[in-house]
Amino acid sequence: xxxxxxxxxxxxxxxxxxxxxxxxxxxxxxxxxxxxxxxxxxxxxxxxxxxxxxxxxxxxxxxxxxxxxxxxxxxxxxxxxxxxxxxxxxxxxxxxxxxxxxxxxxxxxxxxxxxxxxxxxxxxxxxxxxxxxxxxxxxxxxxxxxxxxxxxxxxxxxxxxxxxxxxxxxxxxxxxxxxxxxxxxxxxxxxxxxxxxxxxxxxxxxxxxxxxxxxxxxxxxxxxxxxxxxxxxxxxxxxxxxxxxxxxxxxxxxxxxxxxxxxxxxxxxxxxxxxxxxxxxxxxxxxxxxxxxxxxxxxxxxxxxxxxxxxxxxxxxxxxxxxxxxxxxxxxxxxxxxxxxxxxxxxxxxxxxxxxxxxxxxxxxxxxxxxxxxxxxxxxxxxxxxxxxxxxxxxxxxxxxxxxxxxxxxxxxxxxxxxxxxxxxxxxxxxxxxxxxxxxxxxxxxxxxxxxxxxxxxxxxxxxxxxxxxxxxxxxxxxxxxxxxxxxxxxxxxxxxxxxxxxxxxxxxxxxxxxxxxxxxxxxxx
Numbered sequence: 001x002x003x004x005x006x007x008x009x010x011x012x013x014x015x016x017x018x019x020x021x022x023x024x025x026x027x028x029x030x031x032x033x034x035x036x037x038x039x040x041x042x043x044x045x046x047x048x049x050x051x052x053x054x055x056x057x058x059x060x061x062x063x064x065x066x067x068x069x070x071x072x073x074x075x076x077x078x079x080x081x082x083x084x085x086x087x088x089x090x091x092x093x094x095x096x097x098x099x100x101x102x103x104x105x106x107x108x109x110x111x112x113x114x115x116x117x118x119x120x121x122x123x124x125x126x127x128x129x130x131x132x133x134x135x136x137x138x139x140x141x142x143x144x145x146x147x148x149x150x151x152x153x154x155x156x157x158x159x160x161x162x163x164x165x166x167x168x169x170x171x172x173x174x175x176x177x178x179x180x181x182x183x184x185x186x187x188x189x190x191x192x193x194x195x196x197x198x199x200x201x202x203x204x205x206x207x208x209x210x211x212x213x214x215x216x217x218x219x220x221x222x223x224x225x226x227x228x229x230x231x232x233x234x235x236x237x238x239x240x241x242x243x244x245x246x247x248x249x250x251x252x253x254x255x256x257x258x259x260x261x262x263x264x265x266x267x268x269x270x271x272x273x274x275x276x277x278x279x280x281x282x283x284x285x286x287x288x289x290x291x292x293x294x295x296x297x298x299x300x301x302x303x304x305x306x307x308x309x310x311x312x313x314x315x316x317x318x319x320x321x322x323x324x325x326x327x328x329x330x331x332x333x334x335x336x337x338x339x340x341x342x343x344x345x346x347x348x349x350x351x352x353x354x355x356x357x358x359x360x361x362x363x364x365x366x367x368x369x370x371x372x373x374x375x376x377x378x379x380x381x382x383x384x385x386x387x388x389x390x391x392x393x394x395x396x397x398x399x400x401x402x403x404x405x406x407x408x409x410x411x412x413x414x415x416x417x418x419x420x421x422x423x424x425x426x427x428x429x430x431x432x433x434x435x436x437x438x439x440x441x442x443x444x445x446x447x448x449x450x451x452x453x454x455x456x457x458x459x460x461x462x463x464x465x466x467x468x469x470x471x472x473x474x475x476x477x478x479x480x481x482x483x484x485x486x487x488x489x490x491x492x493x494x495x496x497x498x499x500x501x502x503x504x505x506x507x508x509x510x511x512x513x514x515x516x517x518x519x520x521x522x523x524x525x526x
Contacts, residue, residue, distance in 0.1 A: 002181060006173035014166045026125065029146045030114040034127030036073045037144040038112075040066065040080070047133040050082060050140045058093040065089070076124055076147040080131070082140045083108055100143065104128075107141040212293055213276075215245075219286030221259055223248060233292050234271055253459060254278070258290050270478050362388050363431065364396040371405050372429065375412050379427060382420040386412070389430035389441070397512040403483050404438070404510060410476040411442035411503050418446030418500065426498065437489075438510040445498035454493045480505065 040046070049061050057063065066078040066089030077091040085104045090096050107113050107128040114127045124145035131140040188196060207214055213230030217223055222244050226236050240248040245255040254269045256262050257278045267278045277293040332341035356373055363369040372388070379386035398404055412429065419425035430441040449457060458481045480503075481491040489507040496502035 002177035003174055006177055007170060010166050010170045010173065013169075014162065017162065026116060029125035030116065030127060032127070033075065033125050033144045033146045034112060034114045034129065036069065036075055036078070037127040037129040037142045040069050040078055040142045040144065041129045041131045043069070046080070047131055047139050050080065050088060050131065051133065053088075056082075056086060056088040056097045058096050060088065060096075062088040063090075063093065063096060067091075073144075074146075076145045077143075079143040079145075080140060081143065083138065088140075102126075102143075104141055104143075107143070108138060110138055212291055215258055215290045215292070217245075217258065217288045217290070221245075224287070230292055233274060233276060233294055260288060270482050275479075359388060362392040363394045365394060365398050365401055365404075366396070367401045367405055368394065368398075368408060368431075371409055372412075375409070375416070379416055382416060382425075383423075384416055384419050384425035384427055386416075387426065387428045389428050392429070392431045394431040394433065394438070395511065398438075399510050399512060400487075403487075404440075404507070407480050407483055407505055408440060408442070410480050411440070411505070414476065414503075415442050415444040415446070415501070419444045422446065433511055436511045436513055437506065437508040440505045440507070441502060443496035443498065443502035444500040445496070446500040448495055448500045449493055457493060458491065 043065055046062070046065060049065070053060060053062065062080050066080050069075075070078040070091060078089060079087055079100065080089045081087055081100055081104060085099050085108070087096050087098055087100060107130055110130050112127075112129050114125075116125055124147050126143060126145050128141055128143045130138045131142055133139050185191075191199070207225070207227040210227070211229055213233045214225070214227045215223060215230050215234070216225035223236075223241050226234075226238075226241060230236065234249060234254065236248060245258040249255050249271070252271075253262065254271045254276070257267050257269050257280065260280055260282075265279055269276050269278055275295050277295050278290055280288050280290045282288045329341055332338075359372045359376070360369050363372060372386070376386045408429070408431075412427065415427040419427060425445065427442065427444045430439075430443075432439050458477050477491075484491040484505050484507060487507045487509060489505065489510075491503070491505045493501055493503050
């Protein structure tokens with residue numbers, strides 16, 4: 001295809017040059033003939049020879065002057081005529097005294113004439129000028145002809161050189177086409193156009209068919225390709241193509257991971273409530289391709305596993321505590337201390353019931369109340385006192401109890417981890433309602449968090465604890481802040497009243513509006 005294009009362009013360019021070249025040669029010949037005629041007419045004394053001479057003669061002075069000029073200029077003929085159109089000179093002396101073969105009226109009228117015409121000597125380029133005397137009167141005319149064959153010969157002689165240049169240009173073009181062809185094939189790995197089209201179709205099918213998000217970025221760091229899964233995971237739309245990640249998704253860890261600002265492999269990030277694992281691979285053109293895997297379900301399963309483990313720990317603690325109490329009770333009965341056995345059993349049952357009743361009085365939602373009762377049991381096993389702050393009152397009109405349970409569970413777990421193992425460990429939870437909003441606070445008396453790291457704790461992947469068996473830590477507080485922001489609220493941390501950390505989560509629209517004054521019953525808890 002490239003050779004055909006180069007050959008065609010060379011042929012067209014050569015033809016376009018040759019067409020005006022022939023006309024240029026014709027024009028040059030006619031102007032040369034006119035110039036010779038003008039020089040002849042300006043010959044001194046020629047007008048006097050024409051007007052005062054005895055008449056046209058083969059060896060007359062006019063013929064001698066004309067022949068001298070013809071031989072000097074290489075013209076085919078130099079004809080001098082009088083006002084009657086009778087020749088006084090000619091390259092063939094026999095034609096002297098005859099009338100010219102072409103109409104002389106225009107030149108005898110005082111106008112110069114140049115044209116290609118047929119005459120007695122064949123086709124020629126003619127130039128005619130009037131011959132004037134000293135007073136400016138026309139006393140005759142001079143006609144000069146240049147044979148057309150000589151013009152055509154010049155054209156023919158010029159063609160081979162022109163074709164040689166055209167052939168050279170064609171050769172250079174063919175060589176360039178060959179080099180481009182080889183480079184093109186090297187860059188495309190010797191694939192034909194049909195193969196490339198098939199690969200593009202396959203790539204589109206693969207990109208949009210796999211269940212893993214793919215985001216391609218150009219050398220300027222702007223998004224140039226997003227597959228269907230990436231659009232779902234990152235909530236992107238086709239019009240986001242061409243933007244940088246921060247412009248398309250807003251500032252955050254996910255945008256920084258895609259932009260390459262966060263180094264590493266299998267980076268955890270949270271986007272729209274989803275837990276993603278991101279990897280970024282640079283490309284040869286300076287861009288990059290980022291892959292995203294959704295591990296939200298895996299993370300939820302891991303958290304359910306952690307919750308199950310916590311429940312197992314609580315049951316084991318209850319089992320140990322129950323076994324110890326049964327042993328004490330058995331010993332009292334064996335010793336015959338029946339009244340002491342009754343008092344001990346009443347106290348043991350009363351403690352659990354008092355804890356459950358205290359929680360159920362202040363937390364009316366069954367899910368959150370059950371969560372706090374379970375956490376209180378785990379806290380007791382770990383030697384930490386879990387208290388409900390005075391003034392806590394949470395109705396059973398929550399908009400999304402599971403998400404609030406996730407927030408509360410994460411904060412209580414972190415507080416228990418911070419205070420476990422230290423004497424006098426204490427965790428306090430406060431839940432207060434303001435209109436339709438909830439303010440949730442969890443404080444402890446642990447080591448606390450330095451002021452310079454209080455924003456870092458909400459970043460994905462940050463943790464001071466060992467990773468669990470199912471994966472990595474560092475997502476709990478990030479999910480807490482993301483859930484709070486999704487509900488239009490906020491999550492912050494500062495120093496607690498006992499010197500530890502105090503986490504405060506505000507959810508502006510977490511409680512359904514209260515219509516009327518129906519009686520709110522407490523959940524029944526053991």
